[in-house]
Amino acid sequence: MNVLSKCPLFKGINPEELNALLKDIHYQIKKYQKGQMIAMSGDKCNALMIMLKGSVKGEMMDPSGKSIKIEDIEPPKPLAIAFIFGEENTCPVNIVANNDVELFRLPKDSMIKLLQKSAIFLNNFMDIISNRAQFLSEKIRFLSFQTIRGKLAHYLLQIVGPVDGEVILPKSQEELATMFGVTRPSLGRAIRDMHNDGLIEAKGKSIRILDRKLLIQQLKKG
Amino acid sequence: MNVLSKCPLFKGINPEELNALLKDIHYQIKKYQKGQMIAMSGDKCNALMIMLKGSVKGEMMDPSGKSIKIEDIEPPKPLAIAFIFGEENTCPVNIVANNDVELFRLPKDSMIKLLQKSAIFLNNFMDIISNRAQFLSEKIRFLSFQTIRGKLAHYLLQIVGPVDGEVILPKSQEELATMFGVTRPSLGRAIRDMHNDGLIEAKGKSIRILDRKLLIQQLKKG
DNA sequence: TCGATTTTGTAACAATTGTTACAGCACATG
DNA sequence: CATGTGCTGTAACAATTGTTACAAAATCGA
Structure with a gap:
């Protein structure tokens, strides 16, 4: 769990505290092989997923089937974190393993428990969410280049x-x-x-x- | 404050509760006239702003100075809510009054107080943030149409x-x-x-x- | 109702990008 | 070293969009 304590979501939480936090919480470790689809556009985002090992790519399919690569994501970053809540909590991109991948997966309701338990986690979450919104916003700006x-x-x-x-x-x-x-x-x-x-x-x-x-x-x- | 209690951020909080919540909290009511710039791309997003009256438009300027209209926003919705936190909490768009506008403005630290005080407010905030991420994501998809x-x-x-x-x-x-x-x-x-x-x-x-x-x-x- | 302003329709030409196809180059592997 | 795979470079043609300009139609306000 070394990588996990490096995740920006747990910034300011030392490893002992992190272990204590995770004590009563149900999480999983999931593995994928190169090329495997981790999440498909339209799938429900019902969990927090954090990269422990490997690399994944997020791609959006345009209407004609052509793919637009959004980003590559590596440890210790979380995946699709901005889409977990809301009326339509679906994943907007295909997430595919670039190589062998290991993920920390925390179901949504466990995550809610964490948010209520730890003000530091909550603050980190809000910071990351806004960072993601800036990223998406920047992507829009980039796609608006005419040439x-x-x-x-x-x-x-x-x-x-x-x-x-x-x-x-x-x-x-x-x-x-x-x-x-x-x-x-x-x-x-x-x-x-x-x-x-x-x-x-x-x-x-x-x-x-x-x-x-x-x-x-x-x-x-x- | 009738409009305010209709804001999705306060869903599930009745007007009495809302008044009680706002009691110790410093907020302002701001007014703008048609054509006035409410926020400029790059300005700090240091406050929660909720539409009480009128209508505003959010526009992104592309590099050549051409504008891309992102959306019109009316009461009882909040403005630029996804950009309040984070390393770079700047507003990514110009926000301009379409007509006479009235805003409820709550400085960031007052908003943090609210988030800590009310689990309902916190949950609503997270829902809205994810809805905004979906909206941005959909905008990216739309801009990826080739023709x-x-x-x-x-x-x-x-x-x-x-x-x-x-x-x-x-x-x-x-x-x-x-x-x-x-x-x-x-x-x-x-x-x-x-x-x-x-x-x-x-x-x-x-x-x-x-x-x-x-x-x-x-x-x-x- | 009238005049002013805004919006729509359109043409001709220029500029940019997509598509298809193929050759050559670079790198990895047996 | 030879072969296979992936990447790069490029040409020719087609398709799409931008630009500029102007006329006609619609809308708005006095």
């Missing part, structure tokens, strides 16, 4: 940060395209065009910003 | 519902376009094309579904 070039400019400025230099893209073009909600050849073209226009130097996964001003301008164009 | 026709099919099927017949669009094309994140002439073209293709009959704001099957197919195409 692939705009999305790319935004993404590159984010991963490169304020210091110029070469970075290695952490994802394949296919994965990035899925994240951007566009097709891979189109993303490749945008990279090529921006390389040819002198904004970046792109060699495979290696990217260097050549003209940060132009890149920021592209960002502002959306 | 304007797809967005329109989705929107029309939503407002018409399962019963065929003529509906009057509740918003101008310009407003709908803003909501869809597209331009007004392009939206008009999509409406015209779908009219010409026999999916709908469109006369100004009046829309009748002619071929629901084709419309659902269009929805599936994204």
